[in-house]
Amino acid sequence: MGICSAQANCTVPDNYIVPFDADPDIVLAAFFIGVWSTYIIIAWGYFFNDRISNDCLSDLDRWIRHYSLTLPHHIRQWIFKKEAQKWTGSSTALIKICLMISDQQLVTGTAMLLIGFITHCNIPQYYFEIIADYGWVTNSVYQTSVMVTYPIFQQNPAMRHWRAAWMTCQAGFIFICQILTYHQDWLYLFGTPTRCIWENMSTGYTKGSQMVQLIITLSFQVWSYLFAMGIFYPRYVGWTTYFLRAVRYILRLPTRFHVWLSRRWKRPSRLQGCVLATTYAIFIAAHMMSQIFASSLLEIIRAFAMLLWGFWWITGYRMSDDPSRVEAMQGGENEWSTGQMMPLLMLALPLFTAIELYWDNTTEKPKSEDTVDIPLRTCERSTIDSLLCSTHSLISSPAASLLSTSYTPRIISSWNLDAREVFEPYCHTRGHDTDSLDVEPCRPSLSGSQEAFFQLEYLTIEKLWFRVLLVVVSAMILGGFITGALFGYVI
Structure with a gap:
């Protein structure tokens, strides 16, 4: 490099x-305490904060949060035999705390x-690797925190x-x-200056598999950045939704074919069956994926894998018995100096x-300028509309036009739900006859909604066995991320 x-x-x-x-x-201790504390607050907000906007949630997220949000109520009722009070102040405090501590990670990283x-010019590759891993972990944690802090940005766009x-910049x-770090000579010797990689960039990427991994990692990194920026500036980064629409269309092809x-086969034979x-x-399988x-649960899982990866590999580098580190290092890096204690x-x-934030928001009456008071969509399951308003939802949102706002989950949650039960409230409020299963009277106002696909997808996610399957597969994905983190590969 010319500046050296x-x-x-x-x-x-x-x-x-x-x-x-x-x-x-x-200092590794301060680093791990900071990022793990941030992640714990984010995870707590995902499961127990009722002020997360539905714009950041999918149908699976809403189902999980429906049970996690009611869990404290059931625990309090079981232990103290009384109704649980809703503490809106603590929810507001958690959002502000998450914003503060995630900002600290963003700036520090x-x-x-x-x-x-x-x-x-002079920093050893050993220390540059630790810094790069630290920055990557803080970046992943901060992008995940936007899900919790999103209401504040809605209220104060500046x-x-x-x-x-x-x-x-990060x-x-x-x-x-x-x-x-994907250069083939990277960390060949721990003490080699990082500058040496800069001066040999053209000769360090000869392995095909290494290049494929690099391209995949960079692609996911760019997509993750665009996704986070899309939450900040949906008007300017909204073009990324075209890719999501294409993915949604592909994933819905099995639905279209099955319907x-x-x-076509009203009375299928054994082979047709x-x-x-x-x-x-x-x-x-496609609907589950x-x-x-x-x-957003997948992002929570990915952030956990990133933290585990950072803890595993950064600690591994610091405790490595490689001769190029142990014999080459002059001095000790575990001495309690000012740089360690500060x-x-x-x-x-x-x-x-x-x-202080928690105390102010839970003991005093919230002031209008101090609260996150914005019209958020509720996460209740009292209407199907709440399941269709999310930008993350893969269910066709035009189908919301056929639903009445008074549609309750008492009908939705039935095990075998047919077309009549789905379309009856809409037809009834407009004076249509609903004694038969024919939905043609409702069809003029449903052009392009593809109600049959919506019906099949929604009824599937309402089934208990499908939800159990979602939980099992999510746990398997978590295990896969953890395994990949331990072997040194996460994206």
């Missing part, structure tokens, strides 16, 4: 030892990456701008870090600020 004052020594010594000075100022790039700028740094066969069973199984991959002591600031 002297030529770096990138030759490999005969003893494979490149001496470097230990840096005790990279970006600052660490900036320092790594400024000192790239608060988005500086955070979007920092997130853009995403750019991480993009470059990914290219560096078409079901209408086997074909219908096969198409139904394919539909179940669409529900999981459109949910970050730990500074954790007291967000801790006491969080306590």
Whole structure:
């Protein structure tokens, strides 16, 4: 690099030892406490905060949150034999606390990456790897936190701008870090200056499998960034929804095919019945994947895997017995110096600020300027409309036009629900005859809604066995992410 004052020594010594000075100022304890605390608050907000906007939730998320939000009520009723009170102040406090602590991770992670790039001339690859991993983990945690803090940005759009700028800088740094760390000579010797990779970029990507992994990782990184920016600026990044629509169309092809066969074969033979069973199984698999991959739960799982990956590999680097680290390091990196103690002591600031925020929002009457008071869609299951208003939902939203706002889950939750029960409230309110299953009188106002597909998809997600299957598959995905994190590959 031209900005470096002297030529770096990138030759490999005969003893494979490149001496470097230990840096005790990279404090792992403060890092792990900060990111894990942020993740715990995000996960708590996902399951127990009733003020999360439906714009960030899918149908699977709503079903999970329906039970998690009522869990404290049942526990309190079981233990204290009394009704649980709804503490809106604690929900507001949690959003503000999550915003504060996630902002700290955003700024800290970006600052660490900036320092790594400024000192790239002399910083060993060992320490640059730790900084890059740290920045990647904080970036993943912050993007997940937007789901909880989204109501504040809805109320105060101006608060988005500086955070979007920092997130853009961080995403750019991480993009470059990914290219560096996928170089075939990366960490060949822990003490080699990072600058040596910059000077040999053209010769370090000769393996095809390595390039494929790099392209996949960068693609997911760009998509994750665009998704987060789409929440901040939906008007300008809304073009990404065209890709989601294409994915939704592909995932709904099994639904269309199964419905078409079901209408064509009114009285199926044994062979036709086997074909219908096969198409139904394919539909179940596609519908299940669409529900999981459109949910914020998947982002929660991915963030957990990222944290586990960061903890596993950063700690592994620090405890490595590789001779290029143990014999080459001059000094100790675990000494309790000012650089070690200061970050730990500074954790007291967000801790006491969080306590004050919680205290102010739960003991005093909320002021209009201090509360997150915006018209959010409720997460109740009292209407089907609440299941269709989400931008994450893969159910066709035009089908909402056939539903009455007074439609209750007492009918929806029945095990075998037919077309009459779905269309009856809409037809009844408009004076149509509903004694038969014919929905043609309702069809003029349902053009393009594809009500049969909507019916099949919605009735499926209402079945208990399908929900159990969703939970099992989500647990398997969590296990897959954890396994990938332990083996060093997460996206």
